[in-house]
Amino acid sequence: MTRARTVLLPPALAIVFAALLCAVALLISGDSPVTALRVMVTQVGEGTTAVDIVNSGAIYYIAALAVAIGFQMKLFNIGIEGQYRLAACVAAIVGGALVLPPVVHTLVIIVVAAVVGAVWAGIAALLKAYRGVSEVISTIMLNFIATGLIAFLIRPDSFGVLQGNNISTAPIEPSGHFPGISFGSSGTLFGMVAVAVLLGLGYWFLLNRTRFGFELKASGESPTAATAGGVDARRMVIIALVLSGAVAGLVGLPELLGRDLAYTLTSPQGYGFTGIAVALLGRNHPLGIALGALLWAFLDKSALALDNVGVPREIVLIMQGSVVLSVVIAYEIVRRYELAAEQRRVAAQLRSAAAAEKVAS
Amino acid sequence: MSAAPQSDPRRPRIPTWVRVVSVVAAGVVILSVTATLTGQYQLTSRGTTQAAVLLLLPILFAGLGGLWSERAGVINIGLEGMMILGTWGAAWAGYQWGPWAAVLGGIVLGALGGLLHAVATVTFNVNHIVSGVAITLLGMGVTKYLSTLLFEPISQNPRQSPRVEAFNTFSVQPVADSLASVESQQRVLLSDVAGLLGGLLSGLTPLVIIGFALVPISYLVLWRTRFGLRLRSCGENPVAAESLGVKVVTYKYVGVVISGALAGLGGAALTLNPGQLGYLEGQTGGRGYIGLAAMIFGNWRPGGLLAGSALFGYVDGVQLRAGGEAVHGLLYGATILAVGLAVVWVARRRWRAALIAAVAGAVVYGVYYSIDTVPREFAAYAPQLVTLLVLAVASQRLRPPAAIGLEYRRGEGD
Amino acid sequence: MATSAAEFAVELSGITKRFPGVVANDDIHLQVRRGEVHALCGENGAGKSTLMKILYGMQQPDEGTISVNGEHVRFRSPSDAIKAGIGMVHQHFMLADNLTVAENILLGAEGLLGIGGAARRRIAELAGTVGLDVDPRVLVERLGVADRQRVEIIKVLYRGARTVILDEPTAVLVPQEVGELFDTLRAMRSDGFTFLFISHKLDEVRAIADSITVIRRGMSVGTADPASVTSRQLAEMMVGSELPSPETRDSTVTHREALRVEGLELAGESGARPVLTGIDLVVRAGEVLGIAGVEGNGQTELVETIMGMRRASSGTVALAGRDLSHASTLERREAGIGYVPEDRTRHGLLASQPLWANRMLGYQSRPPVSRGGFLGLLDRGAARRDTERIVAEFDVRTPSVDVPAAALSGGNQQKLVVGRELSGDPVLLIASHPTRGVDVGAQAGIWEELRRARARGLAVLLVSADLDELIGLSDRIKVMLRGTLVADADPATVTPEELGAAMTGADGSAEAVV
Structure with missing residues (x-):
């Protein structure tokens, strides 16, 4: 009962608060919040919106899982952005160059992406473990450098191909695609959605049922206690960041293998930061993250629908930003309240037990 | 509580100003030698220096912002978001009432971002990095929304503001002109110094003056006044500060709000940069983060962060003004630096450091020798690469405020 | 006025x-x-x-x-x-x-x-x-x-x-x-x-x-x-009642060596003078060896070096004849060292985790907590049951094993830590200030547990600032000063004042036997 309250109340409050904030913003700018809400809700049933939401949600989900692995031990992998983009780029180059039988081809691309993401995060991991460099700063810098590296890699004189006035990598042969599930006119679900679900299950299992998960959480809760308990802090930093990077490497794949089939200069950006926001919304819990990812995707899609009725689409960005900020504040308040309540409860139970003892003796 | 014995407090230390002067002099000599030997005279030209000054300005403001916040114990990774808010605020106020209004607009919106960060981190104890990321997201959203709402009707473009009048530039005459004539004589060292100095003394705007003035001002306020002592004590040991009657929460708020204002000022500097139209979406390009990196590079001290900003601004200026070949020339300069450091460390019998410097020098020289130009794509991100390298080498010698990023609640001491 | x-x-x-x-x-x-x-x-x-x-x-x-x-x-x-x-x-x-x-x-x-x-x-x-x-x-x-x-x-x-x-x-x-x-x-x-x-x-x-x-x-x-x-x-x-006293009764010291430390040295940070030099000590099964010293003279470092949390620059650590000098902290724990750290909130417990999760800390690779295997699967049921055993045996006052560790009082937290570290039949227990900051009742309980474990043949390395505790529990005492063991003392005859003098080197002869 109280547990459900702890888990569900903060995000609910935050969403309501953010919605109110946006309603006020809309009223000030002379738009109707009611219309906006109606449009946002009804759009889900139209066209390919529902499938699009799940597709985007899966991408955000993978990104948020990558973030959450780091968060579990209080590591801030701000570098998901650079890791997934570089991984998608290199995977596209490798996938476009190879000729392999189906399935194997796809698997190779996936593995390459994971490895590239892991290696890129590994730089930050080594710097943190051996040189004490804050992973926050190093991953931010690595994001920039990844942008430069990608631009270099897909130059026509490196691995790029000029297509119209856009530069792209060589397209991946059909043997390397990840087939989706078609819903006819409602769109096609990326095959990678299934991978995202599996990743979520794996994350849950790893965290709650294995020694690694325990050590990860222990290191996050108290690095000193973990060390005294025989957890090798340096090793955990490296494993956690590399694992986070490997998962991050997969973020670009649903679109690469299910829709774009090549990496271009205009391939989507920003999923890394979305991942951070979604992980915060979902409080690092696999189910919470899933809900957060879907909410985020839903808001994204709302932007288009709002635009059609003349409501500034950017209101969605404000909504997203304020949801994140208010949800972290709400979690913090509830967490503190719960701990105090727990201490009171323990003290009260012990007092009554002591009183009973006294009576008995 | 092992009081580790450190270097003898009685040993005479080299005065700070001597060290600063010698570091600057060494830098100038290295650049001069590099320019002469590689023929990349752009490295020390007035134009490059001017570009560097304008490029370092937003980084410097952001770095100062980071300083004020982190000295009060609050990590501010939201500088980027506050800077974005500042660019918008500057453009909005600037196109209506001129450049000084733009400065004020940037400051106010940045400070609002700082206030939000303070509410989240100080009042609600939200993790500082989480709050910073959220504020950056929010800053991007709010500016996009407001631009669509307020700029698009005038500029016909939701990503851009109407034209904002910039400050007139001015030069320190007659010094600037005579330096220009010395520079054109192409004399070793002399012309290089003239070029570097000339760039610092011409093409100035009031913001450049403000920026450079804020470095000593920040130092004096933070290290030489009672206000500064109290603010720093909140970053070092807030519980102790509270026990002495310091209103920790208030000082943290002040520090973070000033931090936001400075970041906003950095945004205004971007908007008002000569050659800029005004607000442009994505204009900050991560300079808030670079400012934070410059501050860390500078060991949380004003002089150090000026050096860090100057380094980033300079490398950026070189690659923008002179391109990949000049950046390539800088590799040569880096080799000289590494060899010089190796020699110094050998003299001080620090063998391991000397060896590392020598190897690094050899590697850099190898890169220099094997390529003709640094690809544009990498040249553009040279500052980030330098940051990473510097952190990798020096991060263990840095001394951040002791209580930075830690949760603090009133009345919970002991 | x-x-x-x-x-x-x-x-x-x-x-x-x-x-x-x-x-x-x-x-x-x-x-x-x-x-x-x-x-x-x-x-x-x-x-x-x-x-x-x-x-x-x-x-x-x-x-x-x-x-x-x-x-x-x-x-x-x-x-x-x-x-x-x-x-x-x-x-x-x-x-x-x-x-x-x-x-x-x-x-x-x-x-x-x-x-x-x-x-x-x-x-x-x-x-x-x-x-x-x-x-x-x-x-x-x-x-x-x-x-x-x-x-x-x-x-x-x-x-x-x-x-x-x-x-x-x-x-x-x-x-x-x-x-x-x-x-x-x-x-x-x-x-x-x-x-x-x-x-x-x-x-x-x-x-x-x-x-x-x-x-x-x-x-x-x-x-x-x-x-x-x-x-x-x-x-x-x-x-409000008779005082508990930490006095040990009959000697249970055996001849079996549990811990042998030889020539242990720990370098200081970046060229500072060494923190530990030439540490030699032996603890036998059934024996409590007390380490006296003013805080900051290397006791913390000694304990953490023996635990493998700090890397010794030279010297050997052997447990029951097995060389552990290069083993990791976890390997040392698996070999049979229990560790009651001096600061339980920083080193002993995960404050927001439930008690049963705290039971796993330090034991995550061993039964009953672990099922073993490649993935290192955890047995949460067994961990809970064993936590309940500790709660009962060591009189940890808590409504259940599901409350977070932070909700317990200091004394109960410490009893939980001691109970955990005595589980799995350790060969050696390293106890740093085991009763610091706990109430008198818990203190007496912890002393009693240490005595019982000693009687069962456990070797104990006891570091404490409480000289009465040290004298009362130890079979032998060594005095630590500036990173070395400078004197031996017999707890049967030594007074706190004499110990204090040795701890500061004020007794004139740092090498003397008090």
Whole structure:
């Protein structure tokens, strides 16, 4: 009962608060919040919106899982952005160059992406473990450098191909695609959605049922206690960041293998930061993250629908930003309240037990 | 509580100003030698220096912002978001009432971002990095929304503001002109110094003056006044500060709000940069983060962060003004630096450091020798690469405020 | 100025303070005469600290009044208390390491004399009063414990305090430094300063105090005259019953070597002098080896090096004949070392995790917690059952094993840690300050468990600052000074004073057997 309250109340409050904030913003700018809400809700049933939401949600989900692995031990992998983009780029180059039988081809691309993401995060991991460099700063810098590296890699004189006035990598042969599930006119679900679900299950299992998960959480809760308990802090930093990077490497794949089939200069950006926001919304819990990812995707899609009725689409960005900020504040308040309540409860139970003892003796 | 014995407090230390002067002099000599030997005279030209000054300005403001916040114990990774808010605020106020209004607009919106960060981190104890990321997201959203709402009707473009009048530039005459004539004589060292100095003394705007003035001002306020002592004590040991009657929460708020204002000022500097139209979406390009990196590079001290900003601004200026070949020339300069450091460390019998410097020098020289130009794509991100390298080498010698990023609640001491 | 008729510098009456679930102070009365050293005694958790925080304005009482020099006052913050002439020296020093001595003193009091020359002169003057001999421009991080305490006292005096609260001031000092502190206090008392001296070290209280107030379980139980009261009587007032004593009975020492450490050395950071040099020691099964020493002389480092948390620069560590010199912390634990760390909240527990998850810490690779296998699957059911066993056997007072560790009291947390570290049949238990900060009941329980484990043949390496505990529990004692073991002592004959002298090297012959 109280547990459900702890888990569900903060995000609910935050969403309501953010919605109110946006309603006020809309009223000030002379738009109707009611219309906006109606449009946002009804759009889900139209066209390919529902499938699009799940597709985007899966991408955000993978990104948020990558973030959450780091968060579990209080590591801030701000570098998901650079890791997934570089991984998608290199995977596209490798996938476009190879000729392999189906399935194997796809698997190779996936593995390459994971490895590239892991290696890129590994730089930050080594710097943190051996040189004490804050992973926050190093991953931010690595994001920039990844942008430069990608631009270099897909130059026509490196691995790029000029297509119209856009530069792209060589397209991946059909043997390397990840087939989706078609819903006819409602769109096609990326095959990678299934991978995202599996990743979520794996994350849950790893965290709650294995020694690694325990050590990860222990290191996050108290690095000193973990060390005294025989957890090798340096090793955990490296494993956690590399694992986070490997998962991050997969973020670009649903679109690469299910829709774009090549990496271009205009391939989507920003999923890394979305991942951070979604992980915060979902409080690092696999189910919470899933809900957060879907909410985020839903808001994204709302932007288009709002635009059609003349409501500034950017209101969605404000909504997203304020949801994140208010949800972290709400979690913090509830967490503190719960701990105090727990201490009171323990003290009260012990007092009554002591009183009973006294009576008995 | 092992009081580790450190270097003898009685040993005479080299005065700070001597060290600063010698570091600057060494830098100038290295650049001069590099320019002469590689023929990349752009490295020390007035134009490059001017570009560097304008490029370092937003980084410097952001770095100062980071300083004020982190000295009060609050990590501010939201500088980027506050800077974005500042660019918008500057453009909005600037196109209506001129450049000084733009400065004020940037400051106010940045400070609002700082206030939000303070509410989240100080009042609600939200993790500082989480709050910073959220504020950056929010800053991007709010500016996009407001631009669509307020700029698009005038500029016909939701990503851009109407034209904002910039400050007139001015030069320190007659010094600037005579330096220009010395520079054109192409004399070793002399012309290089003239070029570097000339760039610092011409093409100035009031913001450049403000920026450079804020470095000593920040130092004096933070290290030489009672206000500064109290603010720093909140970053070092807030519980102790509270026990002495310091209103920790208030000082943290002040520090973070000033931090936001400075970041906003950095945004205004971007908007008002000569050659800029005004607000442009994505204009900050991560300079808030670079400012934070410059501050860390500078060991949380004003002089150090000026050096860090100057380094980033300079490398950026070189690659923008002179391109990949000049950046390539800088590799040569880096080799000289590494060899010089190796020699110094050998003299001080620090063998391991000397060896590392020598190897690094050899590697850099190898890169220099094997390529003709640094690809544009990498040249553009040279500052980030330098940051990473510097952190990798020096991060263990840095001394951040002791209580930075830690949760603090009133009345919970002991 | 207050009327000279007011006899009391400070008078607290009817102070009551409730926290969620506890009454920390219950109708406490305390009267402190001007110009006296007034001791406040009580065991850990009796409510002394809360009372002092109230007097210093850090917390507000729910009921009761405070008078200073006969006038009623209300302190909303420490600044109010400072204005009324009350200062406090906290047990855990309130100093910022990265600020200079002068900055630490001036912080919050810049308004008095500015931060320039006048302030410097005043600091120099006060430094003379308390015997501090360092340049006020050096960073506090370079100061030793006694000097830090002097800085703390100067801080208080600089603000014009005439009444000074000293919270357990001797806890971190060696006997010789305690003597110096007392000399300073006596000199200042004759200058008209008033001191409120909080302590549970009864001999010290009797040596310095002019009058004594004892509190127990948040209530004042009475006052005593130090001239006539005995330590035994005082202790019984504090505890309210017969004292527990840590005395070990018959020797259970065997000839089996459990731990052998030879030539252990730990290098200092970046060229500083070594933290540990030439440590040789042997602990046999059924034996308790005590390590005495002033804090900061390498005991923490010794323990952490034996645990593999710090890497020794040379030397060997062997457990029951097996060389563990290069083993990781986890390998050492698996080989049979249990570890009760000195700071349970930092090193022993995961505060927000439930008790059963805390049971897994340090045992994550072994049954009953782990099922083993490639993935290292955990057996949460077994971990819970074993936690329940510990809760029952070690009398951990908790409603269930699902509450977070942070919800337990310090004593119960420590019992949980001791219970955990004694599970899985360890060969050796390293116990660092095992009863620090726990109540008397828990202390007695932990001593009893250690004795029982010793009787079963466990080897124990005991590090403690509590010399009575050390003498009472150990079969042999080694004294540690500046990173080396300098002397041996026989607990059957040694007195705390002799040990204290050896701990500071003041006995003249550092190598002597006491």
